[in-house]
Amino acid sequence: MALRPVQVNIKALDGSAVGRFWAEALGWSVFRPGVTTYVAPAGELVWPHSVDVCLDIVPVPEPKSATKNRVHLDLATRSAAHQAELVARLQALGATPAQVGQGDVPWTVLADPEGNEFCVLEPREVYRDTGPIAAVVVDCEDPRAMARFWGRAMDWTVREVTDEQATLRSAGGVGPYLEFLRAPGGKTVPDRVHLDLLPYPGDDRAAEVARLRALGATDLDVGQGDVPWTCLADPEGHEFCVLAPS
Incomplete structure (x- = not known):
């Protein structure tokens, strides 16, 4: 049994606008399969995508707090010129510069139109084949x-572990990385951005949830009610x- 990350869930006041961005x-x-806005590679709607971890923008009534999100996206670039071009294009689309204590770094920190922080990285060889989302x-x-x-929770492979960073990627070595970076302070507000995991066809979701609890996961009530x-x-x-297979 195993789980795979299939999408990054982003809460938004205006899901359609954030999805377009x-x-x-x-x-x-x-794509708008229901009340959420799904952002995925061009073409027909494919869910789950076989390579990319896509985005699902969920409308909520509360705006983002001033607290920095604990989960963010890093975007990949091919060259210094591409990085500069992408930053300029994103700002024209409504992104704004963000200060998260980064200091003098070679990447650019921005926020989307509702304040969700993300980074546009300088070219890095490790991300040459990830697609637009590096990590x-x-x-x-x-x-x-x-x-x-x-x-243990997912079927992705642990690539690197140090006191400062842990990195995972799909066993096939495709798509973005999942990175855990040491940062001071714990959780103070509900997460605005989180991962959604999916069992493989034929696997039992309830059994997967029980396995996660045994690994140390805890149940969470965010007012979701009776949902699948x-x-x-x-x-x-x-x-x-943990989503239910469609």
Whole structure:
């Protein structure tokens, strides 16, 4: 049994507008299968996507707080010129510069139109084949503990573990990375951005949820009511959902 990350869930006051921004930012398409806005590679709607971790923008009535999100996206670039061009294009689309204590770094920190932080990275060889999303990045207190939990929770491979960072990627070596970076301070507000996981066809979702609880996940009540997915939190309180196969 195993789980795979299939989408990054982003809460938004205006899901359609935020979805359009991210579709333009990534060169992907917008789909509206229901109340959410799904952003995925161009073409017909494919869910789950076989390679990319896509975006699902969920409308909520509350705006983002001033607190930095604990989960953000890093975008890949091919060259210094591409990085500069992408930053300029994103700002024209409504992104704004963001200060998160980054200091003098070679990447650019921006926020989407509703304040969700993300980074446009300088060219890095490690991300040459990821597609537009280089990594889904999670702030944490203990990268080693996160590698143990998430390495067992999912079928992705743990690539690197240090006191400062843990990195996972799909077993096939395709798509974005999942990175846990050491950052001071724990969770203080509900997560605005989180991962959604999906069992493989034929696997039992209830059994997968029980397995996650045994690994240290805890049940989470975010007012979801009676829904076909299960809301959980990892050992450091990062929210995530286990979806039901369609």
